[in-house]
Amino acid sequence: MAPGFTGSPLDRVDHLRTDVEAFTALLNDWRGRVLGLEGLDPMVSPEGRLVWKSMADVSLEVELILLGLHEDKPHFVPLTDAKGGPPRSPAVWRALATMPAEDAAIYGTARSLIDWHNGHRYCGACGSTTKIFRAGWGRKCEGCHKEHFPRTDPVVIMLAEYQGKVLVGRQSAWPQGNYSALAGFLEPGESVEEAVRREIFEEAGIRCGAVRYVTSQPWPFGGSQLMMACVAEALDDQLSIDTKELEDARWVTKEEVQAALSDAPGKSFNAPPPFAIAHTLFRRWVAEI
Amino acid sequence: MAPGFTGSPLDRVDHLRTDVEAFTALLNDWRGRVLGLEGLDPMVSPEGRLVWKSMADVSLEVELILLGLHEDKPHFVPLTDAKGGPPRSPAVWRALATMPAEDAAIYGTARSLIDWHNGHRYCGACGSTTKIFRAGWGRKCEGCHKEHFPRTDPVVIMLAEYQGKVLVGRQSAWPQGNYSALAGFLEPGESVEEAVRREIFEEAGIRCGAVRYVTSQPWPFGGSQLMMACVAEALDDQLSIDTKELEDARWVTKEEVQAALSDAPGKSFNAPPPFAIAHTLFRRWVAEI
Numbered sequence: 406m407a408p409g410f411t412g413s414p415l416d417r418v419d420h421l422r423t424d425v426e427a428f429t430a431l432l433n434d435w436r437g438r439v440l441g442l443e444g445l446d447p448m449v450s451p452e453g454r455l456v457w458k459s460m461a462d463v464s465l466e467v468e469l470i471l472l473g474l475h476e477d478k479p480h481f482v483p484l485t486d487a488k489g490g491p492p493r494s495p496a497v498w499r500a501l502a503t504m505p506a507e508d509a510a511i512y513g514t515a516r517s518l519i520d521w522h523n524g525h526r527y528c529g530a531c532g533s534t535t536k537i538f539r540a541g542w543g544r545k546c547e548g549c550h551k552e553h554f555p556r557t558d559p560v561v562i563m564l565a566e567y568q569g570k571v572l573v574g575r576q577s578a579w580p581q582g583n584y585s586a587l588a589g590f591l592e593p594g595e596s597v598e599e600a601v602r603r604e605i606f607e608e609a610g611i612r613c614g615a616v617r618y619v620t621s622q623p624w625p626f627g628g629s630q631l632m633m634a635c636v637a638e639a640l641d642d643q644l645s646i647d648t649k650e651l652e653d654a655r656w657v658t659k660e661e662v663q664a665a666l667s668d669a670p671g672k673s674f675n676a677p678p679p680f681a682i683a684h685t686l687f688r689r690w691v692a693e694i
Numbered sequence: 695m696a697p698g699f700t701g702s703p704l705d706r707v708d709h710l711r712t713d714v715e716a717f718t719a720l721l722n723d724w725r726g727r728v729l730g731l732e733g734l735d736p737m738v739s740p741e742g743r744l745v746w747k748s749m750a751d752v753s754l755e756v757e758l759i760l761l762g763l764h765e766d767k768p769h770f771v772p773l774t775d776a777k778g779g780p781p782r783s784p785a786v787w788r789a790l791a792t793m794p795a796e797d798a799a800i801y802g803t804a805r806s807l808i809d810w811h812n813g814h815r816y817c818g819a820c821g822s823t824t825k826i827f828r829a830g831w832g833r834k835c836e837g838c839h840k841e842h843f844p845r846t847d848p849v850v851i852m853l854a855e856y857q858g859k860v861l862v863g864r865q866s867a868w869p870q871g872n873y874s875a876l877a878g879f880l881e882p883g884e885s886v887e888e889a890v891r892r893e894i895f896e897e898a899g900i901r902c903g904a905v906r907y908v909t910s911q912p913w914p915f916g917g918s919q920l921m922m923a924c925v926a927e928a929l930d931d932q933l934s935i936d937t938k939e940l941e942d943a944r945w946v947t948k949e950e951v952q953a954a955l956s957d958a959p960g961k962s963f964n965a966p967p968p969f970a971i972a973h974t975l976f977r978r979w980v981a982e983i
C-alpha cells in the first residue's frame with residue numbers, strides 16, 4: 406500500500422508556471438477543472454470522489470493556482486482566504502480515508518498551497534505585501550521584490566527498535582488506547598538520522614545507533630509537512646518519558662502491532678488510520694520491508 | 695565518511711529554550727562561549743578551528759541564539775543582520791572543507807538560524823514585526839501573536855541508474871568539467887520518492903521506477919536546506935535535457951565516478967567536494983552501500 410496523500414496523477418508542468426502566455430491560455434481553456442471546496446474542506450461527490458467545477462463556475466476575481474495537467478486538462482484550485490487546522494468533521498476524515506488515493510493526493514497539494522499563501526501575504530524580510538506569481542507557485546514582495554516559494558517542513562516519525570520490540574507513544578489529547586510512532590520537526594543543522602536520534606532521546610530518553618529510512622509522505626494539515634518514516638536501533642530499553650510531550654510510551658511486540666493493524670478484538674492499542682504514515686511504518690516493520 | 699555539516703557535538707537542550715529562568719542563567723554563565731563571525735563567515739583560528747569568544751566580548755544589545763550545551767558550557771551565536779548567499783571567498787570554503795566535521799556542523803546550524811531570523815523579521819500572515827523568543831529558536835508576531843519556527847527546505851538530490859551507469863549533470867555557471875547529481879526542491883503534496891522521479895524527468899526526460907534513499911545532510915547556504923540523497927532506477931537512458939536547468943547531462947560508469955573522486959589524472963569529470971552530499975552519494979554508489 407502506498408503512503409497516504411501520494412499518487413497524484415497530475416503533471417505539475419513546472420515549465421508552464423513561468424510561461425505567462427501558456428498560463429493565460431490554460432486559464433482560458435474551457436476544459437479547465439476547478440477543485441470544489443467548502444471552506445478548506447473538500448467537496449465530496451455521492452461516489453466519494455473530489456468534486457470538480459468548470460471555469461464558468463468561478464468568479465473572475467478569484468485567484469487560481471495551477472495544480473497541474475491531467476488528460477490534457479488544466480486543474481486549478483481557487484485561492485480562498487479561509488484559515489484553519491485539520492478538518493474538524495469526522496465526515497471529512499472518513500471521506501479522505503475512503504476516496505481514491507489520487508483524489509486525496511490532489512486535495513492535499515491544494516490544501517497545502519492555500520495554507521502557504523495565507524501564511525505569506527506579507528514579506529517576512531521587509532513586511533510589505535506580496536503578490537501571487539508563477540501560476541500560484543510563489544509570491545513576490547511588492548516592496549523588496551523578494552521571491553517566496555511554497556515549501557514544506559520536514560518531520561521525522563520513527564520506531565525505536567530493541568530486541569524485537571518497537572517503541573510507541575501517546576499524547577494525552579488522543580482518544581484512549583491510541584498509540585503511534587514518535588515524531589518531531591527536523592531542525593536546521595541536522596540530518597534526518599540526527600533528528601531521529603534527538604527526538605527519541607528527548608521524548609523517551611532512549612539512545613539510538615543506526616537509523617534506517619523506510620518511506621515518506623506529505624501531510625497537508627497544520628502547514629505542509631514532509632513526513633519521513635524511519636526505524637532506529639535502540640541501544641537500551643530504559644524509558645525516561647518527557648511527560649510534556651507524551652502521556653505514555655511503551656515497547657510493543659510484532660504480534661501487538663499486527664493486532665493493532667487489524668480489526669481483531671483484544672488489541673493492546675489502536676494504530677493510526679491507513680492515510681497516516683505511522684500506519685505504513687507499522688505495516689512495513691511487521692512485513693520486515 | 696559522514697555527510698558534510700553533520701556531527702555537531704552540541705546538545706540542543708530543547709527543554710531549556712522555553713524555560714526563561716534557565717535561559718537567563720545560561721546567559722549569565724561566565725563559561726559561555728560565543729561563536730566568532732566576520733559578517734556571516736566563520737572566524738577561523740590558526741589551527742583551522744572555529745573561534746569562540748567569551749560573553750565579555752559581546753555587547754549587551756546583541757541578541758544571542760542558544761546553539762546548545764557542550765561539556766556543560768552554553769554555546770551561543772550572535773544574531774547579526776548581515777545577509778548574503780554562500781561564502782564568496784575561496785579561503786572560507788577551504789576552511790570549511792578542512793576544519794573538523796563537528797566545527798562545520800556547528801557553523802552550519804548557526805548560519806542557518808541567522809538567515810532564518812533575517813528572513814522572518816516580519817510576520818508573513820499579518821505584516822507586523824516579530825520578536826525573537828524560545829532562546830532564538832522562534833520569532834513571535836507582535837501583532838497577531840503567531841509563532842514562527844526555524845525550519846528547513848527539503849531538497850532531493852539523486853542519481854538515476856541504468857545498466858550500471860548513473861546520470862550526472864552540470865549547470866552552465868559551474869567551473870568547466872564539474873558535474874554532480876541532479877537536484878531540486880521538494881514541493882508541497884509530494885513524497886521524497888515522487889519528487890525524485892519528477893525532478894529527473896523534468897531535467898533529463900528520464901522516467902524512473904523504484905527510488906532508494908541513501909542518506910541526508912543539512913546545507914546552510916541560500917536558506918537552510920535538508921539534502922536527501924537517493925538512487926532511482928531509470929526505465930531507459932534516452933536523455934531529453936531541459937537546457938534552462940542543465941547545460942549538459944550524461945551517463946557515467948563506476949570507473950569514471952571512481953576516477954572523479956580521486957586525485958588521479960585523466961578523469962572524465964570533476965566531482966563535488968567531500969562536504970557536498972553529492973560526493974557522499976557518489977562514494978556510496980561506488981561502494982554499493
